[in-house]
Amino acid sequence: MPTGRGWAAIGVSAALFVLWAGFGELDLMTTAVFLLAAVVIGMVFVNLVSPEVAVWRRILPAQVHEGDTVMIEMDVIASRRLRNVSLEDTVHGLGTARFAAGAARPREPLTARYEVRCRGRGIFAVGPSVLSISDPFSLTERRTRIGEVDRLTVYPTVERLTGLPAVRGLDPTVHAIKPTFAPFGGEDFYTLREYQVGDDLRKVHWPSSAKRDDLMIKQLEIPWRNRALVLLDTRPHRYPIPEAFEQAVRGAASAIAHLYQSGFGPELWSGARSTKGRPVDRYLDAMETLATIQTGGRLDLRNTVSRLLRQGGGGGALVLITGTPDEGLLGAHRLLANQFTRTVLMAVTDRPDIAAARFHGVNAVTVTVGTQGRWAPAWRTAMEISWATASAG
Numbered sequence: 001m002p003t004g005r006g007w008a009a010i011g012v013s014a015a016l017f018v019l020w021a022g023f024g025e026l027d028l029m030t031t032a033v034f035l036l037a038a039v040v041i042g043m044v045f046v047n048l049v050s051p052e053v054a055v056w057r058r059i060l061p062a063q064v065h066e067g068d069t070v071m072i073e074m075d076v077i078a079s080r081r082l083r084n085v086s087l088e089d090t091v092h093g094l095g096t097a098r099f100a101a102g103a104a105r106p107r108e109p110l111t112a113r114y115e116v117r118c119r120g121r122g123i124f125a126v127g128p129s130v131l132s133i134s135d136p137f138s139l140t141e142r143r144t145r146i147g148e149v150d151r152l153t154v155y156p157t158v159e160r161l162t163g164l165p166a167v168r169g170l171d172p173t174v175h176a177i178k179p180t181f182a183p184f185g186g187e188d189f190y191t192l193r194e195y196q197v198g199d200d201l202r203k204v205h206w207p208s209s210a211k212r213d214d215l216m217i218k219q220l221e222i223p224w225r226n227r228a229l230v231l232l233d234t235r236p237h238r239y240p241i242p243e244a245f246e247q248a249v250r251g252a253a254s255a256i257a258h259l260y261q262s263g264f265g266p267e268l269w270s271g272a273r274s275t276k277g278r279p280v281d282r283y284l285d286a287m288e289t290l291a292t293i294q295t296g297g298r299l300d301l302r303n304t305v306s307r308l309l310r311q312g313g314g315g316g317a318l319v320l321i322t323g324t325p326d327e328g329l330l331g332a333h334r335l336l337a338n339q340f341t342r343t344v345l346m347a348v349t350d351r352p353d354i355a356a357a358r359f360h361g362v363n364a365v366t367v368t369v370g371t372q373g374r375w376a377p378a379w380r381t382a383m384e385i386s387w388a389t390a391s392a393g
Helices: 004-023 026-048 206-212 242-261 279-292 301-311 327-339 352-358 375-392
Strands: 053-060 063-065 069-078 082-091 095-104 110-117 122-126 129-134 141-146 150-155 188-194 216-221 227-232 265-269 315-322 340-348 364-369
Touching (some): 004 026, 053 082, 053 129, 053 141, 069 082, 069 095, 082 110, 082 122, 095 110, 150 279, 227 242, 242 265, 242 315, 242 340, 242 364, 265 279, 315 327, 327 340, 340 352, 340 375, 364 375
Parallel strands (some): 063 150, 227 315, 315 340
Antiparallel strands (some): 053 069, 069 110, 082 129, 122 150, 129 141, 188 216
16 A cells, blocks of 8 residues: 555655646646656565564563563564565553664564553453565555464562561461562362472372372461451452552552562462462462452452352462552451451541541551652551551550
8 A cells, every 4th residue: 555655656646636637737747646656666575575574572561660661572583585564562551662673684684672561450452463575665564464463461560568467377366577588389178180390299199189080289378367358348349549549559469469479378369269289379369359350349348258258268368459548448347357366447538537437446557658659668667556556465
């Protein structure tokens, strides 16, 4: 099809034909015919060229956090010599990179690199690329989609939190600030699962393996005190502005990362419970959920908490994340309080006094920030207060 230059040539050619018809100058007609012929010949040229071009794309890294920069590398290999080649690669929602090369030799890769600033969280499609081949005068071009569609996952920003709430194990007289680290299970039998590369062969359940003709691993349950549930409130009326919900999502991501790194097995609940399995699987599943989560329009908090109770499972720590707390969230805490020994309330609000008042006297550690605040210092201060309270008790 004609390029912008090609359409300009066609327009000039039409104008020259009009002038020739009015003045009868032969040179005007000759120039008009020449321009029109150049466009037609260019279209024939680009349509006769049917190159086989392969594109390989590498995203380094493929999982990042909002605000990070990723490098995308592309190798383009043509089966025949090409001239006037250009390539466009689009990260949908973030931008488009364009490259041009005067010539491409057969089976010699052309390498292109560009950086993408991940301005917000989400899952972004990368590609397919668009290859353009033009005639020598750039009057016409042929555009072809090539390559695969890749995925760039941008997780929410994670702040480095320090300190954990003082929790109790099955013996209520025993306090612990840091749980025993058990990344692949604890002491109690939980279920059987298929062998994965890297599993300890001492955990193979040989009778089941012989019966199924496949290696089966004994999955041990995480100790009760090591479990944690992170509940993100997605009710839209709790967040007066979109920035408040984004701050809550960053708080959820920071809490999950901190709990996981500290030895807990955290699960995320945001309308549906996270995937069961090893803590690392639940962690990755939770971060992927947080990359795309939005506020929900018809969330019944009481019914969903009741469903959580029916599914079972308590633990040492419950983390509630919301905007300005209301009676609905307080009621959810009352329902879940018997399942967990310590609650942390993370609230995005400009009225921390309201958040503290609603959860006063219910054994909750309250962490509050504004929409432009930072979770790390507020979390640290709240944990220090909880340690002092636990020691005094």
